[in-house]
Amino acid sequence: MSKFPERTGSAVLVIDVQNDVVGEAWHREEIIGNINLLVSKAREAGTPVIWVQHSDPYMEIGTEPWEIVPELQPLANEPNVQKKFRSSFEETNLEKTLADLGVGHLFISGAQTDYCVRHTSHAALERGYDVTLVQDAHTTTEGEWDSRKIVASAVIDEMNCSFSNYKLPGRKTNLVTAAGVIF
Numbered sequence: 001m002s003k004f005p006e007r008t009g010s011a012v013l014v015i016d017v018q019n020d021v022v023g024e025a026w027h028r029e030e031i032i033g034n035i036n037l038l039v040s041k042a043r044e045a046g047t048p049v050i051w052v053q054h055s056d057p058y059m060e061i062g063t064e065p066w067e068i069v070p071e072l073q074p075l076a077n078e079p080n081v082q083k084k085f086r087s088s089f090e091e092t093n094l095e096k097t098l099a100d101l102g103v104g105h106l107f108i109s110g111a112q113t114d115y116c117v118r119h120t121s122h123a124a125l126e127r128g129y130d131v132t133l134v135q136d137a138h139t140t141t142e143g144e145w146d147s148r149k150i151v152a153s154a155v156i157d158e159m160n161c162s163f164s165n166y167k168l169p170g171r172k173t174n175l176v177t178a179a180g181v182i183f
Contacts, residue, residue: 001172003128007104010183011048012038015088015110015117015138017072018053020065022111024141026152031139032071034178035109038137039072045183048101049074052081052088054116086119089127098129105130107181109137114155125168132174134181135160 014035022028042049051074059066061082068074079101081094088094098106106124108131110117117138124131138159143150164175 001170002104002130003170004104007099007102009048009102010105010107011050011098011101011103012042012107012109013050013052013088013120014039014068014072014074015052015108015120016054016112017069017110018059018065019067019069020059021054022069022139022141025111025139026141026156027139031111031137032069034134034137036072038107038109038134038178038181041178041181042107042183043075047107047183048079048103050079050081050094050097052083052094052110052116052120054083056084083116086116087123088116088120089123095127103129105132107132107134109134109178111139113138113140113152113159114150115140118159121163125166125171125173128171130172130174131163132176132181133160133163134178135175137178 055061079097081092083092140152166173
């Protein structure tokens with residue numbers, strides 16, 4: 001149902017599950033466990049897994065903070081997308097990678113819910129992809145903005161709630177648990 005009828009495949013995006021990004025993340029171990037389950041199911045089904053890594057002056061490519069957490073092990077043949085912006089599509093090779101793999105449907109997981117997960121999910125829909133947000137496989141950290149506390153669980157709940165009813169012409173969204181994913 002995506003805007004790419006010739007692309008019938010799906011892929012899993014694992015966004016920014018890097019040492020520095022998820023060091024203090026809400027329910028870190030549980031979420032990483034769910035991402036591991038999602039990745040395992042994808043690999044068993046022959047569904048591509050694409051790893052996304054953010055870099056900036058505080059998290060330079062090749063440094064320990066930039067590395068994917070040790071609990072997750074990307075395979076050498078799995079694509080890796082390097083990004084500098086919140087959207088995994090902006091100035092990256094993600095679009096070409098998805099086209100080369102024949103992907104029209106994305107299963108999205110990772111961190112930070114309120115930044116890169118949100119912006120990538122919306123960018124995917126706006127570009128014409130069908131998107132399934134894996135509701136228990138994304139996380140964020142507590143924070144503060146304008147002297148107000150940002151509660152991680154509330155951010156995650158809001159993303160799951162708003163995404164469950166998101167509609168754009170010719171595209172579909174879905175919300176599912178890692179255990180409920182079927183490829």
